[in-house]
Amino acid sequence: MGYxxxxxxxxxxxxxxxxxxxGLPRSILVEILDTAENFAQVGERAxxxxxxxxxxxxxxxxxxxxxxxxxxxxxxxKRLSADVLTMNISTSATSKGExxxxxxxxxxxxxxxxxxxxxxxxxxxxxxxxxAPDHISVVNAGDGCHEHPTQAxxxxxxxxxxxxxxxxxxIAIVGDLHHxxxxxxxxxxxxxxxxxxxxxxxxxxxxxxxxxxxxxHLYHDLCKGLRDVDVVIMLRLQKERMDGGFLPSEKEYFQTxxxxxxxxxxxxxxxxxxHPGPINRGVEIASEVANGKQSVILQQVTNGIAxxxxxxxxxxxxxxxAENKS
Amino acid sequence: MTQYLDVEKKIKSLSHDLHEYIEQRxxxxxxxxxxxxxxxxxxxxxxxxxxxxxxxxxxxxSFYRDDFTRIxxxxxxxxxxxxxxxxxxxxxxxxxxxxxxxxxxxxxxxxFDYGRPASVALVVLIDRGGRELPIQADFVGRKVVLEKNQQxxxxxxxxxxxxxxxxxxxx
Numbered sequence: 385m386g387y388x389x390x391x392x393x394x395x396x397x398x399x400x401x402x403x404x405x406x407g408l409p410r411s412i413l414v415e416i417l418d419t420a421e422n423f424a425q426v427g428e429r430a431x432x433x434x435x436x437x438x439x440x441x442x443x444x445x446x447x448x449x450x451x452x453x454x455x456x457x458x459x460x461x462k463r464l465s466a467d468v469l470t471m472n473i474s475t476s477a478t479s480k481g482e483x484x485x486x487x488x489x490x491x492x493x494x495x496x497x498x499x500x501x502x503x504x505x506x507x508x509x510x511x512x513x514x515x516a517p518d519h520i521s522v523v524n525a526g527d528g529c530h531e532h533p534t535q536a537x538x539x540x541x542x543x544x545x546x547x548x549x550x551x552x553x554x555i556a557i558v559g560d561l562h563h564x565x566x567x568x569x570x571x572x573x574x575x576x577x578x579x580x581x582x583x584x585x586x587x588x589x590x591x592x593x594x595x596x597x598x599x600x601h602l603y604h605d606l607c608k609g610l611r612d613v614d615v616v617i618m619l620r621l622q623k624e625r626m627d628g629g630f631l632p633s634e635k636e637y638f639q640t641x642x643x644x645x646x647x648x649x650x651x652x653x654x655x656x657x658x659h660p661g662p663i664n665r666g667v668e669i670a671s672e673v674a675n676g677k678q679s680v681i682l683q684q685v686t687n688g689i690a691x692x693x694x695x696x697x698x699x700x701x702x703x704x705x706a707e708n709k710s
Numbered sequence: 711m712t713q714y715l716d717v718e719k720k721i722k723s724l725s726h727d728l729h730e731y732i733e734q735r736x737x738x739x740x741x742x743x744x745x746x747x748x749x750x751x752x753x754x755x756x757x758x759x760x761x762x763x764x765x766x767x768x769x770x771x772s773f774y775r776d777d778f779t780r781i782x783x784x785x786x787x788x789x790x791x792x793x794x795x796x797x798x799x800x801x802x803x804x805x806x807x808x809x810x811x812x813x814x815x816x817x818x819x820x821x822f823d824y825g826r827p828a829s830v831a832l833v834v835l836i837d838r839g840g841r842e843l844p845i846q847a848d849f850v851g852r853k854v855v856l857e858k859n860q861q862x863x864x865x866x867x868x869x870x871x872x873x874x875x876x877x878x879x880x881x
Contacts, residue, residue: 419786421789422789422790423773426773431823434773434820435773697773697778701778704779708779
């Protein structure tokens with residue numbers, strides 16, 4: 385994994401690309417959260433824009449569908465005064481490697497400064513970062529079942545706004561961990577930030593074996609897993625990634641692992657409920673809980689803008705600074 | 711060699727001048743804004759001494775700096791804290807040291823993203839010359855001419871201390 389660490393950081397250890405939480409030191413994660421805190425304040429003003437990336441071009445390369453992530457990345461780029469264009473590219477092309485490089489060459493020729501990449505293949509963002517010329521920063525907006533680092537950081541930001549001290553927290557991640565890049569990034573972020581305990585809760589078929597190696601506690605009973613928990617992170621049941629055989633039925637899943645008000649009462653009374661969206665109401669979470677007092681799901685969306693502004697300005701800034709030094 | 715400057719005396723004379731300024735112009739809607747970090751410390755002292763009642767605002771200009779492309783993102787200090795709008799307000803902008811003028815340019819830029827103030831006056835504890843932009847302070851605690859190897863150092867918030875240090879000796 386050594387090379388991956390190096391890809392993300394400049395020689396003086398600043399963030400150059402943002403590809404995965406794995407391999408990043410706590411200091412960088414905290415810097416992202418602190419910078420995002422300042423950008424959050426920009427979002428509360430009448431003029432929600434700062435001039436910091438004026439004249440820079442950011443290309444959102446979405447090889448896979450997305451609404452929330454794409455629009456909040458767009459909004460973040462615009463609030464930094466960058467020019468942003470979004471390309472929705474279908475993945476139907478057979479030889480992904482080749483078509484990807486061709487696309488990149490063209491975008492490079494348009495003098496872009498940053499690629500924000502979402503792709504169905506794990507490692508796509510790393511691949512692009514490795515092949516992109518030195519002046520381009522790459523941000524991973526989700527790659528296959530690997531990582532979704534900005535989502536994890538906006539979740540950390542949301543948690544920190546509710547609970548100041550990570551070291552005291554017990555956090556449960558519930559649902560389809562097998563297919564979830566969000567969960568993988570979250571677990572790395574939570575352990576790097578030093579939370580007290582991370583639990584994963586779900587059926588055997590949806591929790592990969594290697595999970596136990598990440599230092600998390602496994603539970604197959606929702607209420608037991610939620611006991612004494614401060615933060616409940618629900619994952620979406622990824623219907624589009626299910627090739628069958630994982631689950632008997634959605635209805636049965638809801639009965640066992642769906643978060644209802646009754647199940648939520650197993651957690652601490654002031655526990656917050658999070659979900660990266662889009663929500664499958666009545667599948668992994670009951671409507672009353674999603675809309676309830678403990679839900680911070682819409683705060684996560686708002687926080688996503690500030691966190692993405694932080695990541696974009698940090699990566700672009702370290703890059704520009706390194707160029708000016710040489 | 712370290713040379714200490716009398717901060718208390720400067721704060722006293724600055725607040726005297728500001729009091730006169732506010733009285734003469736009959737400003738009833740003054741908003742004091744300190745620039746992070748040193749400017750906020752100075753602003754707090756002036757604010758107390760003038761017995762102002764409206765919110766004491768704070769400005770973090772990192773997102774408006776003109777050296778972003780040269781040195782990247784600055785380490786983050788506290789976020790800006792300004793009222794939702796500054797429309798029609800008489801702003802007293804406070805910084806510790808006025809040097810190139812670039813910080814003040816960035817601060818003005820940010821303030822105008824909160825609205826259209828009626829006026830902005832600039833107060834600095836020290837004017838050390840060396841301007842690179844046509845920006846001057848309305849109220850200056852003290853003008854200082856520094857040798858090439860000297861730096862101004864403000865420590866605070868309490869006690870607020872100002873000194874001229876020999877940069878080489880400091881290292």
